[in-house]
Amino acid sequence: MSASPAAASGDAGGPIPPAASAPSTLTAAPHTPGTVWFVGAGPGDPELITVKGRGLIERAGAILFAGSLVNEAATRWAPAGCEIRDSKDMTLDEMAAWLIEQAARHATVVRLQTGDPALYGALIELVQPLDAAGVPVAVVPGVSSAMASAAAAVESFTLPELTQSVIFTRVEGRTPMPEGEDLAALARHRCTLCIFLSITLLHKVEAGLREAGWPDEAPVLVVHKASWPGEERIVRGTVATIKQRCRDAGIVSQAMVIASPTLGSRQWPELTKSKLYDPSFTHRFRRASVPAA
Numbered sequence: 001m002s003a004s005p006a007a008a009s010g011d012a013g014g015p016i017p018p019a020a021s022a023p024s025t026l027t028a029a030p031h032t033p034g035t036v037w038f039v040g041a042g043p044g045d046p047e048l049i050t051v052k053g054r055g056l057i058e059r060a061g062a063i064l065f066a067g068s069l070v071n072e073a074a075t076r077w078a079p080a081g082c083e084i085r086d087s088k089d090m091t092l093d094e095m096a097a098w099l100i101e102q103a104a105r106h107a108t109v110v111r112l113q114t115g116d117p118a119l120y121g122a123l124i125e126l127v128q129p130l131d132a133a134g135v136p137v138a139v140v141p142g143v144s145s146a147m148a149s150a151a152a153a154v155e156s157f158t159l160p161e162l163t164q165s166v167i168f169t170r171v172e173g174r175t176p177m178p179e180g181e182d183l184a185a186l187a188r189h190r191c192t193l194c195i196f197l198s199i200t201l202l203h204k205v206e207a208g209l210r211e212a213g214w215p216d217e218a219p220v221l222v223v224h225k226a227s228w229p230g231e232e233r234i235v236r237g238t239v240a241t242i243k244q245r246c247r248d249a250g251i252v253s254q255a256m257v258i259a260s261p262t263l264g265s266r267q268w269p270e271l272t273k274s275k276l277y278d279p280s281f282t283h284r285f286r287r288a289s290v291p292a293a
């Protein structure tokens with residue numbers, strides 16, 4: 001049994017409360033803190049928020065959004081009278097204090113995070129002070145920019161017999177990397193690497209891939225503002241060329257770097273196809289229609 005305030009409140013993580021028809025119903029009963037929902041806003045396209053996330057915005061009494069990364073359009077569904085605050089100039093303590101204060105006044109408070117809240121989102125740092133204050137929290141997942149970048153470029157992170165694993169990582173900037181997680185060590189797996197927060201550190205990406213034995217001509221993909229309407233840009237290059245290509249394109253922020261043996265497979269004449277759809281493969285929902293080769 002969990003003793004966390006969220007579990008004790010009985011509502012966090014459950015179905016969204018009924019839609020508020022008037023601003024007054026957005027207000028929590030006195031002394032009952034509302035729930036702070038950490039909602040993944042998705043990668044940029046406002047249509048890529050989940051139905052659940054959008055529903056919460058529609059009934060939010062207050063929304064704190066990460067203005068430097070979240071498309072402000074995501075707040076377009078907020079009800080009249082909703083308090084909307086951009087967190088880009090706030091410290092973590094200020095954000096926590098604001099959320100606690102809003103939860104005292106409203107039944108539904110939303111913290112809108114870019115992509116999915118579980119990735120590089122300072123989620124736990126914000127949840128801890130809310131736990132300490134007895135404010136229930138819940139998380140709604142979002143479409144990560146890693147997935148939106150694959151979609152933008154029509155790429156697959158996994159291909160049969162080539163790679164079946166994906167690593168989400170970053171290179172060391174001001175945040176140190178834990179031991180064993182430097183890019184060269186991870187790249188030795190030769191699987192798909194989604195490298196966040198590293199567009200200004202492409203020299204380190206290049207060095208890490210080379211150190212792990214990736215050849216000069218291994219493909220590397222950069223997607224800037226994946227899914228942002230009218231702003232998305234795709235740069236394709238190799239270990240040897242990607243840095244210069246991004247420089248030429250002037251891409252210096254909000255970009256995903258993907259290194260993978262699967263890149264460009266749309267153009268390959270020979271693919272090892274998935275067993276699941278192979279006519280000689282029997283599984284729970286389909287009998288083989290031809291004998292195995």
Ligand code: SAH
Pocket residue numbers: 043044069114115116117118119120121143144145146148149195196197198223224225226227228253254255256257
């Ligand atoms: N939680 C987010 C990641 C936040 S860290 C997620 O799941 O996507 C911020 C980093 O995410 C940026 O430095 C960039 O590497 C990446 N990023 C965020 N939005 C992006 C977008 N629309 N296109 C490409 N990369 C993006």
